[in-house]
Amino acid sequence: MAGRKRNSAEEIVRKLRRADELTAAGKTQEEIAGELEVSAATLYNWRRSYGGMDTDAAKELKDLREQNTRLKRLLADAELEKDALREVGEGKILSPAAKRRAVDMLVETTNISKRLACRAVGLARSTYARTPIAQTPADPDAALRADLRTYAREHPMHGFRRAWAHLRYDCGRSVNKKKVHRLWKEEGLQVRIRHPRKRAGISSIPQIDADAPKVVWAMDFQFDSTIDGKAIKIASMIDEHTRLSVLNIVERSITAERLTTELGKAFALWGGPPLVLRMDNGPEFISHVLQQFCGDRIGISYIPPGTPWNNGHIESFNNRLRKECLNRNHWTSLLEARVVIEDFKDDHNNRHRHSSLGYRTPAEYAARCTHNHQAVDGCEID
Template sequence: MEFAHEWILAGFPATRVLNIVSVYRSTYYNRLSHPQVKRVSTGGRPIPGYSRTKKGKKVKDTKIKEYLMVLMEGEEAVYGYRKLTKALRKTYHLIINKKKVYRLCKDLDILMPQREKKQKYPRKLARNREVTAPNQLWQLDIKYGYVLSSRRYFFLASAIDVYDRTIVGHYRGTVCEAKHITKMLQKAMLKRDIHIPEENDNGTPKLIIRTDNGPQFCSNHFRAFCADQMKVEHERIPPKSPNLNAYIESFHSVLERECYQRNEFITFEHAYKVVDDYITFYNEERFHGSLKDASPHEYFEKWQNNQLEPLKLTM
C-alpha cells in the first residue's frame, strides 16, 4: 500500500498503479481517510498501588508493607512470601496474590533465602580415557523408531564396546525405563563373563559405562545398579557434547541409514525382528574399516587368541 501511494503521489495514474499492486480503489481511499495510528506498547497494566479487603476497602501498598513488617516481627518471621500471602489474607482480610506479595517483599528486602537444590544422583563427568582391551568402556544411548500401523514410536537402547565395536546388548520396547536398561546390561555382562569385582581385586580394570544425561541414566535405580549391585563405574557426558559418546552415536547413524531408512515397520513385532536381525548382521558379518575389515565378533575373537597388535584408544 505504501509503495502504491508513493507512485500515485509521483504523478502516475491511480487506477493503473492500484491494478498493478492488486489493491481495490475503495480500500486505498478508505485508508487515506482513516489513517492507522501506531499503538505504543506500555509494557502491561500499570501497578494500581493498592489492594482491597473482602469488604471492598482500598489498602495502599505502603500500608501493606507495614503489615508485612509487623508479620515479620512475630511468629511469621520464618515464613516465605507464599505463607505471608496467606497470613495477609487471614489476619488483614486482604484480597492479594502471591506475586504482589513477592514484589513487596523484594522491595523491603525481606525475602527468605532460596534453598539450594541438592542433586539426588551427583554426576561423574566423562573424561578422556585410554582403552586397551574389550570390556573397559561401554557407551550407551537410546534411539527411536517409528511404527506405521499404530503411528507410535518404539525405543532402542544399545550398548557398544568401544574397543571391538560389538553391540554387547540392546533392548527394544514401547517403554524404556531404567529397569529395562539395567536388565539388558546385566545380560550383556553375563554374556561377556564380567564378574562383580571383589574388594581386593585390583588386577582387572573396572568396566566403565558412559551415557548422556537422560532420565533413565540419572535415576536412583541406575545408580544403585552400577555402584552397589554390579560395582561398575558410571559416568555421564556434559550436555551438548555427543563427541564423547561418538561410538554409539556412530552406530545409531549407521542403523538409521542401513536399517531404518530401508524398512517400513508395519507392526512392533516386525520392527523388533528387523532390528534384531540387523544387529546380528552388524556384530557377526558387517565389515568395519576401523577393525581392519573384520566384523566385531571376528575382531573380538582375534583379541582373545592374541592375534592382534596392542592398540590404545583415547576416548
C-alpha cells in the first residue's frame, strides 16, 4: 500500500490558490478536492491553518483587530501623558516662556486642566495668564527684534552671528552677541541647513555593456507588504544580456550579510559569478561586506545617484514584477509571497517571450547564445 503523500507548505499554498480559482469557476468542494487529489477534510484543515476563513470568522477577526488597535491607541495616549508629566517633573524647563509652552502642550495633548498643567510644570497661574512683555508695545527690544526680522528676510541663509556682525560693524550698534542669539531664537529665525549624506559608491571598473551572457548582472530591491501592514523586501537580479532572473530573496529585512550569502548560492547555481555587478547606491550595495565579498574577482559598477535609467534592465523587470504580480495579489503571509514571487520569476525565465530576444524566452536564448565578451579600451575585464 502506497504511503500517504505529505505536501510541503509551498505546495499547500499553491493548491489553496488553485482551489480559489476553481471555486470562482463554480466547482463544488468535492470536485475541487478530487482535482487537487486530496480529501475534503484535508482541504478544510489547510484553509483553517493557512488563512482560509469563512465570512463569520473573517468578520470576527476584523472586529478583534479593530478593538486591539483602539486599545493600543489608548495605551499609547496614556504612556504619552505619563512621559510628558515625568519630563516636566524633572526640572529641565527653566524659563517662564518654556514653561508656558509646556503648559500649552500638556493641555492640548493630554486634555488636562490648566490648573493641573501649571502645577506639574511649576508655573504660577497668574504668570501663565500674564502677557509677556515681548508681546506688548512696551517691549524695550522691539526695535532690535524688527531689525533682526528685516535682516533675516534679506539674508535667509545667514545665522545670528552674521546678524550680530552686521549690527555691530555695519550699523555701529553696540549690542551683546548673547542677546542677539536669544532674540534670534525667540523670533524663530533659525535656519537648519540639512546636509544630506552622500552615498555614492566607488565603482571598481568603468561602465560596460552586456555583450554576452554572464558579463553584467543588474541587481535592485523593491518593497511590498502583507495584509497586516508588515513590510516585504524583494531582491532581484537579472543577466542584462539574456534577461534571465538569477536571484530571488523575499524577506522582511535583507542585510548585507544575507545578500552576500544568497549571491554566493546564485553564483554556484548558475555556474559561477558574472564579470560585473551593476547596482544603485543603496546602503546594502555600498557596504564593506559586499565590497569584501566581490574583492578582485567581480567588478562593481554603480550608477550615478538619482539616475535609475542607467540601470534600465532591472528597472524594467521590477516594473513587470510590480504590475503583473505584486499589484494583483494580497499577501496573507510571507510564505505566500515567497511562493508566488518565485513562481513569477520561474515563469519569466521559461515562458515569457521577449521581443528583444527574438520572441524567445530567456532560458531558450541563454541555451542557444554563442556571444563572447569583447574587451574594450580602459576596461580591465577580458
